[in-house]
Amino acid sequence: MKIIKGIEIPLTICVSYTIISLGAALFELLFGINTTTHTNSLLMFIWTCIAVLTLSIHYLFDNWPPILMILVQYIIAMGLVLLSVLIFSFITHDHVTEYLSIFLSFSIPYAIGATCFYISVFTYAKKQNQLLEQIQKTSKKS
């Protein structure tokens, strides 16, 4: 068996927790035990997938201004979230009326996550660009 160490420990915990939670939620929903907790677990998972997939299509908007790109990605993500809620409302026979609550539940974590993600990527690139600029300027002078 592979030894789990270092960064693999929190990753393994996250994956195991996700599998157990989703497995339990799906199992209970299949057997007709329909609780809000199970529906929420599945919806949270779907929304997380939507958010991650939407962020990962960043390269399609390479030539767009960053703000417009983030806005478009958010609209795509929000559209998919509302669609998932609509589909879920037919499956679970729960008519979701709290759209404002769903909008906020998704928007706030998405905004925080997207901001952190882009700040780290752009900061890294900015730092490298500054270094390059300094190197190229100094080498021209010499």
Place this chain on the structure above:
Amino acid sequence: MKLNLIKSQTEDRIDILYTEMTPVIQEILDVIKKTKPILYGIKDGEKTLLMIDDIFYFDTVDRRCYAYTEKSVYQITQNISTLESDLNPFGFVRINKSNIVNIYHILRIKPEANMRIKVVLKNNEQLLINRSYKRNFENYLIQIRKEL
């Protein structure tokens, strides 16, 4: 100091045997280190002497190595690992398994998804810095910056 010059048919090589590092030997070493390696490229069957400074990047395709200048491509005989070590002091750094880039021809660094970054060259060509080479690239820039 005894000096031997031996003509070789196979390789250019310098061996220095010394008992103690003297200023003269150090000076010789500095000259050798600053000497840019000679690189020949083949294009349309013609062998051309390439200027290291004109090369934007190297690329390996099917174990063949190519040197890319602003507008031309030349096939070269050296492999990517040899180029990486030989050209490291002259602004060339490995950015992925098959590319070595000349940092003096980089226009800018462009962020990509999944924390990957792209290098945009002055001729608008783009190369990807692999995640495993990202730290190496960053350290190289810091090291060059310190040396200047």
